[in-house]
Amino acid sequence: xxFFLQQCLIGLTNGALVAMVALGYTMVYGIIxxxxxxxxxxxxxxxxxxxxxxxxxxxxxxxxxxTWLGVALLVLLCGLFCGGLNVAVDRLVYRPLRNAPxxxxxxxxxxxxxxxxxxxLFWLGPAxxxxxxxxxxxxxxxxxxLQFTAKDLLVxxxxxxxxxxxxxxxxxxxxxxxxRAVSQDPTAAALVGIxxxxxxxxxxxxxxxxxxxxxxxYGLYINTIGFQMGFQNGLYAFTAAVLGGIGxxxxxxxxxxxxxxVRALSSAYVGERWAGAIVFAILIVILVFRPEGLLGRGxxxxx
Amino acid sequence: MNTSPTxxxxxxxxxxxxxxxxxxxxxxxxxxxxxxxxxxxxPLVVPALxxxxxxxxxxxxxxxxxxxxxxxxxxxxxxxHLGIAAFFGIGAYLFAILTVPMYPFQMRFVTAAAVSALVTxxxxxxxxxxxxxxRGDYLAIVTLGFGEVVKVTLRNLEQITGxxxxxxxxxxxxxxxxxxxxxxxxxFAIDPRWFYYLALLTLAGVVVAMRRLENSRLGRAWVAVRxxxxxxxxxxxSATRVKLSAFAMSSAVAGLAGCLYAASLSTTADPNAYDxxxxxxxxxxxxxxxxxxxxxTLLGVALLVGFDTVLAPWADSAIQQWNINPSGSSLLSFSGxxxxxxxxxxxxxxxxxxxxLVPSRRMAAELHEAH
Numbered sequence: 097x098x099f100f101l102q103q104c105l106i107g108l109t110n111g112a113l114v115a116m117v118a119l120g121y122t123m124v125y126g127i128i129x130x131x132x133x134x135x136x137x138x139x140x141x142x143x144x145x146x147x148x149x150x151x152x153x154x155x156x157x158x159x160x161x162x163t164w165l166g167v168a169l170l171v172l173l174c175g176l177f178c179g180g181l182n183v184a185v186d187r188l189v190y191r192p193l194r195n196a197p198x199x200x201x202x203x204x205x206x207x208x209x210x211x212x213x214x215x216x217l218f219w220l221g222p223a224x225x226x227x228x229x230x231x232x233x234x235x236x237x238x239x240x241x242l243q244f245t246a247k248d249l250l251v252x253x254x255x256x257x258x259x260x261x262x263x264x265x266x267x268x269x270x271x272x273x274x275x276r277a278v279s280q281d282p283t284a285a286a287l288v289g290i291x292x293x294x295x296x297x298x299x300x301x302x303x304x305x306x307x308x309x310x311x312x313x314y315g316l317y318i319n320t321i322g323f324q325m326g327f328q329n330g331l332y333a334f335t336a337a338v339l340g341g342i343g344x345x346x347x348x349x350x351x352x353x354x355x356x357x358v359r360a361l362s363s364a365y366v367g368e369r370w371a372g373a374i375v376f377a378i379l380i381v382i383l384v385f386r387p388e389g390l391l392g393r394g395x396x397x398x399x
Numbered sequence: 400m401n402t403s404p405t406x407x408x409x410x411x412x413x414x415x416x417x418x419x420x421x422x423x424x425x426x427x428x429x430x431x432x433x434x435x436x437x438x439x440x441x442p443l444v445v446p447a448l449x450x451x452x453x454x455x456x457x458x459x460x461x462x463x464x465x466x467x468x469x470x471x472x473x474x475x476x477x478x479x480h481l482g483i484a485a486f487f488g489i490g491a492y493l494f495a496i497l498t499v500p501m502y503p504f505q506m507r508f509v510t511a512a513a514v515s516a517l518v519t520x521x522x523x524x525x526x527x528x529x530x531x532x533x534r535g536d537y538l539a540i541v542t543l544g545f546g547e548v549v550k551v552t553l554r555n556l557e558q559i560t561g562x563x564x565x566x567x568x569x570x571x572x573x574x575x576x577x578x579x580x581x582x583x584x585x586x587f588a589i590d591p592r593w594f595y596y597l598a599l600l601t602l603a604g605v606v607v608a609m610r611r612l613e614n615s616r617l618g619r620a621w622v623a624v625r626x627x628x629x630x631x632x633x634x635x636x637s638a639t640r641v642k643l644s645a646f647a648m649s650s651a652v653a654g655l656a657g658c659l660y661a662a663s664l665s666t667t668a669d670p671n672a673y674d675x676x677x678x679x680x681x682x683x684x685x686x687x688x689x690x691x692x693x694x695x696t697l698l699g700v701a702l703l704v705g706f707d708t709v710l711a712p713w714a715d716s717a718i719q720q721w722n723i724n725p726s727g728s729s730l731l732s733f734s735g736x737x738x739x740x741x742x743x744x745x746x747x748x749x750x751x752x753x754x755x756l757v758p759s760r761r762m763a764a765e766l767h768e769a770h
Contacts, residue, residue, distance in 0.1 A: 131536055189746055198535065199479065200749040203686055206679060207749070210742030217738070218730060327675065331547070338540055373551035376544035383537055384529040 098241040103364045104357060109248045111356020112255040113317065116310035117333035118340070118348040119262065120182075120303035126279045126343035127299045129198070130190065133205040135307060136330020137212035142178040142311030143321040144219040146170050147227055150315075156228045163230055167316065171254060175308035182304030183297050191293065209326070216323035224322035227315040247317050254313055258306060259349060265302070266345060275299055279343065328372075332359075335379045341392020350390055430694060431606065438599055442592045453591035454663070455708050460598035461659045463700045464605050466684050467693065468652030471609075473682065474691030474759070475618060476645040477625030479539040482546030483681055486650045488553060488673030490519045490657025495566035495667045496559075508572035512658040519654025520647040527646035531639060546678055553670035560670070567666035572597065594663045601659060605652060609693055612648075621645050622691070622761065683741065687748055689755025691762050698757050703741075711737060 117139060124132045150156065155166050185208055193201045231246040266272035274295045277285040286292045314329070315321055332355055340351025355375055362374040382390070426433050442448040448456065469483045493515035497504045506514070530541045553560045560566060571593075574584030587593040612618040620641045623631040628638050661667045680703060688699025714733035748755065754763045 125536075129536070131539070189750075192750060196749070196753060199686070199690075200753050202479070202539075203683075204746045204749045206683070207742040207745030210738040210745070214736060214739035214742070218735070331543070334540065335544065338537065342536075369555050370551065373548045373555075376548045379544050380530070380541050380548075383533060383541055387533050387537055 099364070102242055103360045105242060105244060105248070107357035107360030108353060109251045109317075109356070110360060111336075111353035112251050113310060113313055113352075114329075114333050114336050114355050115349045115352025116255055116258070116306050116313070117329060118336040118352045119259075119345065120307040120310075121330075121334050122337040122340070122342055122345060122348040123275075123299050123303040125337065126345075127275060127296055128190070128194075128201070130201045130205060131334065132303075133202070133330070134185065134208035134212055135303070136328075136333065137209045137216065137326035138178050138182060138304060139307045139311040139314065139329065140216045140321070140323060140326035141181065141212055141219070142174045142308040143227070143315045143325070144216055145177050146174050146312045146315050147220075147225060147321060149173060150228055150230070155230055158230070167230065167250065167312065170312045171309045174312050175305040178308030178311065179301040179304035182300040182307070186297055186300040191296075213323055213326065216326070220321065220323050222323070224320050227319045227321055229319060230316055251313055251317055254309060258309060262302065262306070263345060271295070271298055332375065335375060339379055339382055339389055341389025344389070344391050347389055347391035354390075435599075435603055439596075442595055448595060449590060449592055451591075453595050455704075457591065457594045457598045457663050458660075459701065459704045460595075460602045461656050461663070462681065462684070462704055463602050463697050464598075464659070465653055465656040466681050466688075466696045466700045467605050467609055468649045468656060469681050470685050470691065470693070470696045471612075471621070471652065472645050472649040473685055474696070474762075475613070475621040475625065476642060477535075478642060478645065479535060480542045480649065480678075481539050481675070481682065482542035482544075482549070482678050483649070483653050484673045484675070484677035485542075485546040485549035486519050486523060486653035487657040487660065487677070488549060488667075488670065489522055489650075490515050490654025491661040491667045491673070492553060492560055492566065492657075493518055493654070494658035494661050495569050498569055498662075499566050500568070500570075501566075505570075508662065512655060512662075515658050516651045516655040519657070520651035523646045523650025524643060527643050531642045531646070543675065543678075546673075546675055550670050550674050553673065561667075563669045565667040565669050566661075569661045569665045569667070571665065572662060588665075594659075598659055598663065601655070605655075606693060606697075613693075617641070617644060626765075683745060687744065687755060689758040689762065692755060692757055692759035695755045695757035695759065699755070702756075706740075707737070 117135065120135045120138075121132060124130055124135070149170055153166065155163070155170075158166055189204050189208055190201050193204060231250060233245050233247070235243055235245055236249060237244040264272075266275060274285065274290045275298070277288070277290055278292050278295045282292050285295075314325075333352070336351035336355040337348045338351070339354060340347025340349070342348075358375055358378060359371045363371045366374065442453065445452075447453075465483065465487055468486075469480060472478045472480045472483075494511050496502050497506045497511035497514060498508070499505075504511075526541075526545055530538060533541060554562060556562075571584045571587035573587060574582075576583040587597075620631070620636045621644075623634070623636055624638050624641050631641075632638050681700075684699035684703045685696050686699070687702065688697065689695025711734040718731065718733060752758075
């Protein structure tokens with residue numbers, strides 16, 4: 097029983113991380129119907145920056161409160177970096193293709209992902225790099241038989257507030273309202289005076305910011321980064337977004353948690369090497385029986 | 400509907416003009432024939448094709464076949480497929496299972512290739528049948544996921560697939576078959592030109608088949624579904640059946656390419672040879688060359704493969720010779736920029752020439768309508 101609970105805990109923590117990345121996919125998809133293939137690699141670049149900052153600032157020597165403040169600073173800087181980069185890419189690559197056939201932005205996103213990967217290759221080198229353990233590995237739940245360390249806590253304290261902030265942003269603010277309007281119908285939104293391009297840029301920024309924050313947590317939590325990490329993680333996150341119903345923000349969170357749980361449980365009970373295949377098999381099955389995802393709304397094809 | 404693009408263009412080019420113009424016109428009109436003759440004669444004239452170069456060109460032909468298979472789905476039918484390498488791999492592994500000594504089948508090359516291509520088509524149908532009602536992006540992601548599942552399965556089912564070692568030795572075609580006193584299998588194993596001709600012949604066959612298909616009832620139905628599914632349905636075309644047939648055809652051709660791949664390498668190689676990277680590279684080749692265009696697809700593959708095997712090594716050695724990069728930094732080596740160059744090429748093509756380098760006429764017309 098304790099083993100099972102432990103696996104669930106691992107799954108939920110991992111899942112929270114996946115959900116953060118999934119949000120970046122789902123927001124961009126929701127607003128311009130683009131599978132942003134470059135999102136995973138954007139996060140890889142965020143992790144590169146985080147690693148560089150950690151070594152430049154000498155954070156490995158910091159202790160206590162300083163470490164936590166340092167982590168907060170990393171989250172902020174990497175978030176801004178990834179958000180800014182995402183906006184720049186949107187401006188340079190996707191925006192000129194707004195009225196092009198759907199394949200054009202998709203293929204361009206694959207192109208951007210290649211360029212990011214190449215940058216990461218120069219930044220990190222071809223081999224995987226280890227990310228320093230900044231947080232103590234003491235168990236916070238001693239006595240319960242469960243393992244829950246500061247690293248796990250970090251995931252929760254960063255992910256949960258950011259998600260709450262995101263839903264407040266989307267549900268209550270003027271910008272959020274504009275985002276929902278553009279995602280429903282860009283033309284009508286433009287007609288009522290919404291600057292569609294700015295709203296899209298803002299969406300790219302928010303998605304990128306979440307990705308940047310996720311990249312820092314990824315580094316601190318998984319402790320290994322490499323220039324190819326973007327693809328695999330992006331794939332899981334995108335799967336999560338589709339699973340939850342792409343375009344739906346709560347869907348991405350639920351999808352992320354489900355993916356995390358499935359991965360942890362299948363690693364524990366079936367074998368680590370099958371975990372990836374099981375995740376995708378479940379994705380295919382869910383898409384076949386419920387193509388709109390767990391929480392998505394079905395859309396009708398229009399003539 | 401009846402003005403489908405054909406390879407033989409308008410014939411007014413050849414009517415007048417000098418000998419040079421007439422020659423050029425002939426090459427333009429019958430590029431396929433000229434290329435086939437040139438490639439068929441090449442091994443007799445270029446001795447290097449009897450060596451490693453022959454093997455590389457054979458690979459080029461195999462990738463061309465694979466890309467033509469993908470083109471059926473992405474180009475003609477407009478279904479984004481991100482997992483074609485999985486079908487390439489299924490074909491290769493099936494072929495290996497049917498021929499390697501460790502299994503009891505040990506079929507002849509042609510039988511094994513036919514069976515593997517058919518079974519691969521069956522796998523395509525099995526995946527396609529439940530997923531084809533999905534919208535475009537979802538289908539893309541299902542094919543991507545399927546690709547990953549296949550790769551992981553090939554890697555993990557060690558008792559059947561040999562895990563990371565792959566299956567080998569895959570015997571050459573015609574092993575044990577004696578023609579005029581020489582063992583055909585031995586000839587294949589020794590001289591790469593045999594595989595060169597086998598791959599070239601298969602490629603030519605696939606090109607001819609694709610061209611016939613393009614103008615057939617089925618080929619026109621594929622395009623109709625791509626252009627407007629609802630309208631096609633209203634005209635009595637069963638979109639589901641048409642899409643399924645595209646799925647099956649794509650898979651079969653990819654599987655056939657896989658057979659040739661395994662046979663020419665005499666191993667299936669490890670499962671990572673059939674990962675997402677390969678799928679995406681083939682997709683890029685089709686898109687760069689021109690969706691739905693046979694010459695475009697062939698050119699796209701030639702450009703991508705040529706970049707890796709000809710241009711990059713040449714540029715790298717040039718950089719070394721001129722001593723620009725004494726420290727050996729990857730920033731200053733040409734191949735270090737490989738991914739970025741691919742990426743940039745994709746972005747630029749999508750921006751300025753979304754129909755590809757050698758577009759099919761219909762695609763070009765459609766994409767320029769909006770402007």
